[in-house]
Amino acid sequence: MPHADSAMIPPGLDKAAFWDHVHEQLSHLLAGQRHWVTNLANASSLLFNALQATPHFGTADRMVNWCGFYLHSDLFPPPRFSPTTQPHAAQPPRLLLGPFCGKPACQLINVSPERARGVCADAYLQRRTMLVTDVEAYPGHIACDGDTKSEIVCPLLLALPDGQPERALGVFDLDCLALAGFDERDKFGLERIARLVVDACDW
Numbered sequence: 549m550p551h552a553d554s555a556m557i558p559p560g561l562d563k564a565a566f567w568d569h570v571h572e573q574l575s576h577l578l579a580g581q582r583h584w585v586t587n588l589a590n591a592s593s594l595l596f597n598a599l600q601a602t603p604h605f606g607t608a609d610r611m612v613n614w615c616g617f618y619l620h621s622d623l624f625p626p627p628r629f630s631p632t633t634q635p636h637a638a639q640p641p642r643l644l645l646g647p648f649c650g651k652p653a654c655q656l657i658n659v660s661p662e663r664a665r666g667v668c669a670d671a672y673l674q675r676r677t678m679l680v681t682d683v684e685a686y687p688g689h690i691a692c693d694g695d696t697k698s699e700i701v702c703p704l705l706l707a708l709p710d711g712q713p714e715r716a717l718g719v720f721d722l723d724c725l726a727l728a729g730f731d732e733r734d735k736f737g738l739e740r741i742a743r744l745v746v747d748a749c750d751w
Contacts, residue, residue, distance in 0.1 A: 706746055
């Protein structure tokens with residue numbers, strides 16, 4: 549099957565069936581690849597296109613207008629080639645923009661507990677999914693696209709051995725043009741997707 553067909557959605561699926569289908573398609577698409585950049589690029593593309601192909605989100609007033617990832621800066625290698633020989637200054641904890649689909653977005657999000665703000669920072673620091681029905685009413689919301697009305701952000705949590713606490717790798721962020729665009733069924737489906745993506749990659 550051509551890779552692009554992974555985002556095709558059969559007609560008549562309710563939301564639960566839609567998320568089951570997307571999860572299955574994504575598991576096939578990620579099989580045999582362990583690099584997080586490649587897998588997150590395909591995951592964001594599959595989700596973005598699948599969401600636009602389903603009546604639950606595919607109408608102009610309910611469109612998901614952004615779908616992608618922010619990753620902790622520790623996951624990005626330091627520059628190997630630089631026009632300057634000056635060492636790079638240490639940076640505070642932050643999330644950097646990763647693979648996504650949608651309009652250009654904020655390049656970094658501060659996650660220092662004393663300076664963090666916004667839905668992505670809160671989901672990362674609290675290690676729980678944030679389902680925001682009205683972004684304008686959310687304290688500290690960072691507006692990348694003024695058309696966005698609602699948002700859901702799932703943390704990417706890596707299980708560690710020997711009873712160690714999970715490591716937060718970053719977040720999976722989706723924006724919608726409608727108020728209350730996401731519900732608990734979407735939260736459940738996206739949390740499954742987030743776990744699949746984390747487990748499919750070497751970090």
